Amino acid sequence: MKEQNLDEIEKEIDLILDDIKSGGINDNELLKVKNILESSHISKRQSMNYLADRFSFYKLFFGDADKMNSEVFNYLSVGKEDLIKVVEKYLNKESRVVLDYLPNLISEN
Amino acid sequence: MNTSSGLDRTKMPDCAGFKDIRIPGYKEFTLENGIQVIVLEDKRLPLVSVRFLICSGSIYDSNDKSGTASMLSELILKGTKSRTAMQIAEEIEILGADLTSDCSSDAIVINAKSLTKHFDKVFDITSDTILNPALKEEEIERLREQRLNNLLYYLDHGAYIASKLFLKNVYKSSPYGNSSYGNLDSIKNLSQNDFHTFYKGNFTPDNVIAAFIGDISYEDAYKYANEKFSGWRTKKSSKIKIPEISHYPDKNITIVNKNDFVQSDIYLGHISFPVNNPDYISMLVLNTIIGGTFTSRLNSRLREKHGMTYGISSSFNLKKYSGDFVIKTSVKNEFTSEAVKIILDELTKITEDKVRDDELRNAKNYLQGTFPLQLETSGSIASSLLRLKFFDLQKDFYNTLFSKMNVISTDDIFNTAKKHLNPDKLVIAIAGKASDITKDLEQIGVVSVKNKL
Numbered sequence: 001m002k003e004q005n006l007d008e009i010e011k012e013i014d015l016i017l018d019d020i021k022s023g024g025i026n027d028n029e030l031l032k033v034k035n036i037l038e039s040s041h042i043s044k045r046q047s048m049n050y051l052a053d054r055f056s057f058y059k060l061f062f063g064d065a066d067k068m069n070s071e072v073f074n075y076l077s078v079g080k081e082d083l084i085k086v087v088e089k090y091l092n093k094e095s096r097v098v099l100d101y102l103p104n105l106i107s108e109n
Numbered sequence: 110m111n112t113s114s115g116l117d118r119t120k121m122p123d124c125a126g127f128k129d130i131r132i133p134g135y136k137e138f139t140l141e142n143g144i145q146v147i148v149l150e151d152k153r154l155p156l157v158s159v160r161f162l163i164c165s166g167s168i169y170d171s172n173d174k175s176g177t178a179s180m181l182s183e184l185i186l187k188g189t190k191s192r193t194a195m196q197i198a199e200e201i202e203i204l205g206a207d208l209t210s211d212c213s214s215d216a217i218v219i220n221a222k223s224l225t226k227h228f229d230k231v232f233d234i235t236s237d238t239i240l241n242p243a244l245k246e247e248e249i250e251r252l253r254e255q256r257l258n259n260l261l262y263y264l265d266h267g268a269y270i271a272s273k274l275f276l277k278n279v280y281k282s283s284p285y286g287n288s289s290y291g292n293l294d295s296i297k298n299l300s301q302n303d304f305h306t307f308y309k310g311n312f313t314p315d316n317v318i319a320a321f322i323g324d325i326s327y328e329d330a331y332k333y334a335n336e337k338f339s340g341w342r343t344k345k346s347s348k349i350k351i352p353e354i355s356h357y358p359d360k361n362i363t364i365v366n367k368n369d370f371v372q373s374d375i376y377l378g379h380i381s382f383p384v385n386n387p388d389y390i391s392m393l394v395l396n397t398i399i400g401g402t403f404t405s406r407l408n409s410r411l412r413e414k415h416g417m418t419y420g421i422s423s424s425f426n427l428k429k430y431s432g433d434f435v436i437k438t439s440v441k442n443e444f445t446s447e448a449v450k451i452i453l454d455e456l457t458k459i460t461e462d463k464v465r466d467d468e469l470r471n472a473k474n475y476l477q478g479t480f481p482l483q484l485e486t487s488g489s490i491a492s493s494l495l496r497l498k499f500f501d502l503q504k505d506f507y508n509t510l511f512s513k514m515n516v517i518s519t520d521d522i523f524n525t526a527k528k529h530l531n532p533d534k535l536v537i538a539i540a541g542k543a544s545d546i547t548k549d550l551e552q553i554g555v556v557s558v559k560n561k562l
């Protein structure tokens with residue numbers, strides 16, 4: 001793959017992030033993601049192994065295994081403005097490392 | 110060796126044994142048109158699974174048309190008379206639901222799962238795919254291209270080649286010997302008409318078993334099934350009877366030659382019986398001892414003692430009308446004949462001497478300890494209950510499984526081994542570099558070499 005292409009890919013990624021920042025998430029998209037998260041979190045609770053893993057996760061990182069019970073509601077209460085905040089705070093150009101990994105070009109040179 | 114926690118890691122931990130499995134009571138009904146329905150209400154989570162078993166799989170593909178059933182199972186989800194493939198995918202995704210299909214040699218499965226609150230819509234889409242598939246040309250072409258690409262990729266893989274060669278040589282002319290997925294020639298030639306024909310002959314109410322599992326009452330399941338499926342009237346399924354195979358093909362060794370291979374993929378075994386046979390449970394135990402676990406005889410010897418392979422396993426692949434026993438492994442070229450000899454030796458030993466008491470106990474504990482984990486999800490409970498019906502097993506099969514297993518003795522295992530293992534009639538299928546391995550393999554038997562599958 002040529003270098004130009006990588007720049008184009010990076011631009012495309014930025015466009016998507018900018019779109020979220022400017023409020024471009026539509027309601028259906030958010031609903032879809034929440035439905036998927038809700039369904040998958042509840043589905044996974046069928047597994048004993050998953051339950052053990054999540055209880056210990058909440059105990060270890062939040063000090064309270066019972067937080068497991070509010071997990072799904074937390075996801076469901078996320079709003080568009082929360083996503084914009086996350087993009088601005090974490091997915092910005094200042095806190096980013098861009099690595100172009102081009103093993104073939106290096107060895108050819 | 111004692112660890113800081115005081116555990117002795119050199120000894121296997123004791124196991125106190127397991128309590129019987131109790132599958133909660135489930136109910137059944139049959140619609141007037143013949144669809145059989147199983148309902149198991151389980152309100153622990155707000156989830157419902159529905160699973161449809163179309164009791165025809167790739168063994169009903171016509172001659173030269175292998176892959177029809179399997180490709181049809183994908184095509185079913187790629188559009189109905191009123192929904193495009195994209196619409197189905199989008200509707201299912203926005204509900205956070207799953208809609209999948211699968212095809213084995215015996216049956217096609219269509220499986221949907223969703224939160225209770227979305228089940229109404231998900232069931233509507235699922236029944237639409239079964240009742241009104243569009244079987245569109247453009248979707249057929251897309252799937253055909255994908256399948257041809259996949260086949261080209263698979264045909265470079267030793268395990269794929271050896272497995273197909275094994276099936277062909279072990280089942281001979283039985284349809285169980287055909288590749289479910291299809292082959293390059295058959296997939297190239299499948300026409301829209303072939304899918305219509307398979308659909309018409311097999312997607313018929315008398316050939317369908319459904320299971321509703323989860324947060325759904327018997328009454329609601331009845332309502333759903335009745336609403337969507339009671340008006341489904343077709344001719345009876347046109348399935349032909351699949352003959353049971355009772356003869357063993359003679360011992361044979363076949364290599365598909367691949368000059369660039371540095372390891373041999375080996376599939377080795379013979380014909381066995383259908384699922385519904387009186388020795389089923391002791392066959393499970395026997396297999397566990399031979400090659401069903403990491404601590405099995407085969408893995409202990411080939412991997413742990415000789416370091417010849419990363420892993421070796423065995424299984425009885427028991428099906429509706431037939432079955433096979435197979436041992437699979439892969440080894441470096443130079444170990445090929447030695448590995449086969451060791452496998453033969455292990456098979457001979459287990460048919461000549463009784464297994465040890467501790468081996469038998471460990472195998473039972475392993476099976477009973479892992480079994481409940483296969484019944485965790487609504488989907489896996491659905492498929493377990495459908496298995497009972499499909500294979501005509503006793504209704505209390507799972508509930509009595511452990512107690513029946515517990516009374517199996519080393520004598521029983523010995524008799525099962527003598528009856529169900531036949532080291533003299535092994536079909537040995539190998540994908541590997543013939544010039545490196547043929548000569549040594551000839552010490553074991555006559556070897557034939559082919560250049561392609």
